[in-house]
Amino acid sequence: MAVGNYIRERFFPHIWCPGCGHGIVLNGLLRAIENMGLKKNDIVMVSGIGCSSRIAGYLDFHTLHTIHGRALAFAVGVKMSRPELTLLVPMGDGDALSIGGNHFIHACRRNIDMTAIVMNNRIYGMTGGQYSPLSGYGTMATTAPYTNIDQEFDIVNMATAAGATFVARATAYHVLQMAEVLEAAIRHKGFSVVEVMSPCPTYFGRKNKEGSVVDMLEKLKTTTTPLGSKAKQENPSLIERGVFVKKEMPEYCAEYQKIIERAMKGK
Amino acid sequence: MAKPRLKQHLINRDWCKGCGICVHFCPRKVLELDDQDKVVAVRPQDCICCKLCELRCPDLAIEVQTEQD
Numbered sequence: 001m002a003v004g005n006y007i008r009e010r011f012f013p014h015i016w017c018p019g020c021g022h023g024i025v026l027n028g029l030l031r032a033i034e035n036m037g038l039k040k041n042d043i044v045m046v047s048g049i050g051c052s053s054r055i056a057g058y059l060d061f062h063t064l065h066t067i068h069g070r071a072l073a074f075a076v077g078v079k080m081s082r083p084e085l086t087l088l089v090p091m092g093d094g095d096a097l098s099i100g101g102n103h104f105i106h107a108c109r110r111n112i113d114m115t116a117i118v119m120n121n122r123i124y125g126m127t128g129g130q131y132s133p134l135s136g137y138g139t140m141a142t143t144a145p146y147t148n149i150d151q152e153f154d155i156v157n158m159a160t161a162a163g164a165t166f167v168a169r170a171t172a173y174h175v176l177q178m179a180e181v182l183e184a185a186i187r188h189k190g191f192s193v194v195e196v197m198s199p200c201p202t203y204f205g206r207k208n209k210e211g212s213v214v215d216m217l218e219k220l221k222t223t224t225t226p227l228g229s230k231a232k233q234e235n236p237s238l239i240e241r242g243v244f245v246k247k248e249m250p251e252y253c254a255e256y257q258k259i260i261e262r263a264m265k266g267k
Numbered sequence: 268m269a270k271p272r273l274k275q276h277l278i279n280r281d282w283c284k285g286c287g288i289c290v291h292f293c294p295r296k297v298l299e300l301d302d303q304d305k306v307v308a309v310r311p312q313d314c315i316c317c318k319l320c321e322l323r324c325p326d327l328a329i330e331v332q333t334e335q336d
Binding site for chain 2: 002003007013014018023024026030031172173212217
C-alpha cells in the first residue's frame with residue numbers, strides 16, 4: 001500500500017469497530033499527508049483519550065498519547081520548543097469540547113500553528129456510549145435512556161468565535177473532500193480546526209436506530225451540503241461542509257521569537 | 268491521461284472487518300462479502316479503478332492496483 005510507509009503495521013488490524021468512521025479519517029489523513037509529501041520525522045501527532053485518540057498509536061510519526069482533553073496543551077508545549085515541526089492534534093468530540101473545552105478555545109485564540117482534527121462521532125464510544133456535548137437534543141445514549149435534553153455545540157461556530165484562523169467541516173462519507181480540507185488545514189500557517197463528522201455505528205448508531213454504518217454514511221450524504229449551496233437556502237436543516245474561515249493573523253511561535261529577540265536586546 | 272487499467276484488488280483479509288462500506292458504495296458492484304464476512308472482488312472485469320473502496324475503507328484493507336501504479 002502506498003500509505004503503508006506512514007503506519008505501524010504491527011498494530012493492525014486496529015482496535016476500532018467494523019465500519020468506524022475514525023478509520024476513514026485515518027485513511028483520509030494518510031492521503032493528505034502522502035499528497036503533501038511530508039516526511040514522517042517532521043510530523044508530531046499529539047492525542048488525548050478516547051476512541052479517536054487511538055489514532056496516534058497507528059501512525060508512524062512522532063506520537064504522544066496524553067491525558068484526557070489536554071492534547072492541545074501538550075501540543076502547544078511541543079510546538080513552542082520545536083516550531084519547525086508539523087503538529088497534528090486528533091481529538092474526539094468529548095475530548096476536545098467537554099473535558100478539553102477550555103484548552104480548545106484558548107488554543108484557537110492564540111493562533112499557534114497546528115491542526116486540530118475533531119473526529120465528531122457525537123458520543124463517548126470507548127466508555128460505553130455516554131452522551132457528549134455534541135450528541136444534541138433529542139438523541140439517545142446510555143446515559144440518556146429517555147432522550148438527551150442538552151443542546152449541542154456547533155464546532156465550526158465555536159472555533160470561529162474563539163478566533164481560529166482556519167475552520168472547516170468535512171465528513172467521513174466525502175473522503176476526497178476530507179483529504180483536501182485536511183491538506184489545506186495542515187498547510188495553513190496558524191491554528192486550524194477541522195471537524196470531521198464520523199459515524200459511530202456501535203453506540204450512536206445503535207442507540208439512535210440509525211441502522212448500519214452504510215446507512216449512517218448515506219445519511220451523511222443526504223444531510224450535508226457544500227458551503228454556500230442553493231440546497232441550503234431551500235432546506236436550512238442541511239449541515240454545511242467546506243472551509244468556513246481562512247484568514248491571516250500573527251502566529252504565536254513567530255511572535256514569541258520576536259519577544260525573545262527583543263529581550264536579548266534588553267529592551 | 269490514459270484510462271487506468273486494473274492490475275488487481277489487493278485485499279488484506281486479516282484487516283478486513285466486513286463492514287460492507289466498500290461493497291455498498293462501489294459504483295459498479297464489483298465487490299461482495301464472502302461467507303466469512305470478508306470482502307472479495309467477484310466482478311473485477313467491471314472495476315473502473317475509481318478507488319473509492321480503497322479511500323473509504325476504515326481498515327486500510329483494500330488497495331486497487333492499476334497497471335500505471
